[in-house]
Amino acid sequence: MRFEFATATRILFGPGTLREVGLLAAEMGHRAFVATGLTAARSQPLLDLMWAQGVQSVVFNVAGEPTTEMVRRGTQQAREAECDLVVGLGGGSALDVGKAVAMLLANGGDPLDYLEVIGRGKPVTQPSVPYIAIPTTAGTGTEVTRNAVLGSPEHRVKVSLRSPLMLPRLALVDPELTYGLPPAVTASTGLDALTQVLEPYVSLRANPLIDPLCREGMMRAARSLRRAYEQGSDVAAREDMAFTSLLGGLALANAGLGAVHGFAAVIGGMYPAPHGAVCARLLPYVMEANVRALRQRLPESIALHRYDEIARILTGTVTATASDGIAWVQELCAALQISALASYGMAKADFPALIEKSSAASSMKANPIPLTRAEMWEVLERAL
Helix, strand or coil: CCCCCEEEEEEEECCCCCHHHHHHHHHHCCCEEEEECCHHHHHHHHHHHHHHCCCCEEEECCCCCCEEEHHHHHHHHHHHHCCEEEEEEEEHHHHHHHHHHHHHHHHHHHHHHHCCCCCCCCCCCCCCEEEEECCCCCCCHHCCEEEEEECCCCCEEEEECCHHHHHCCCEEEEEHCCCCCHHHHHHHHHHHHHHHHHHHHCCCCCCCCCCCHHHHHHHHHHHHHHHHHCCCCCCCHHHHHHHHHHHHHHHHHHHHHHHHHHHHHHHHCCCCCCCHHHHHHHHHHHHHHHHHHHHCCCCCCCCHHHHHHHHHHCCCCCCCCHHHHHHHHHHHHCCCCCCCCCHCCCCCCHHHHHHHHHCCHHHHCCCCCCCCCHHHHHHHHHHH
């Protein structure tokens, strides 16, 4: 048995915890660079809370998926303003931009110096400047991960900056910040959260420290995701999904992911597709491909038995098998009106490039079994 566990220095979870951010920020710095995807009006409470404790703010708006160019501009703005603290407030895009800026402020250089796959892969040597991550969606879990996923338009791919030195100083998860999420965002981010407690459970890097977190997350998502989608004001469901998202971040950071995220990183770099929506569409088809491949080539694999357990957790039926779990996820995706990938411009002509790039993705390497080119093609065809 060998594994590593690393996470944010401090995690603060619970309704109303945002109100504590002023004092906490003042302990870390005096001038904050705030990366946010929210409108000024929605981020104003955060700015007011910090201002009341003497922390000034410079706001950087993150529009759309995070890119290397956004991080360059943000880092320059933060340096010019002499910021000694970074705060990310928003969905995964804003949090990843904040995380990357915090790292570059401490280490210098350009994102391409450190990026995997397309960059120079230079190691991060200095801890990031203090970073507070505050999610407003229940999906990515990036508030407790060691990487920031960035799109590179010139390479048409999304890849990671990654180092344990990039972990946030504080992850503040306040479920109240998710109460106003529209149904479509609740659906896509919620299915991303489910994916991120499901894939680590069958990952090649699965370990006994992470397994209970995955089981707890799957149970909560199973009982609450549809409720949060249909009844956005359901406080208990929102809390369940915020907690599931947090558990998913802890799980993926320490046990890896799988083919869903291997594909999603590439698809998100090639098309204007939100990450959560892509993961949501791919999930049932990757599950089906993995189960079939395991049955054919590794019938004694522990991952195959785990897919049966996943089915029992999701369906609440003690006799459920992997096939029942796949059917449950397919039904949920239909109920949550998840769009086909063709709606983002994906076409069959792109499949060869998608498969080639996805095969090199770091997440693909943790999939419980290597998928053949034909299996990968089928996943994409069904998700199209």
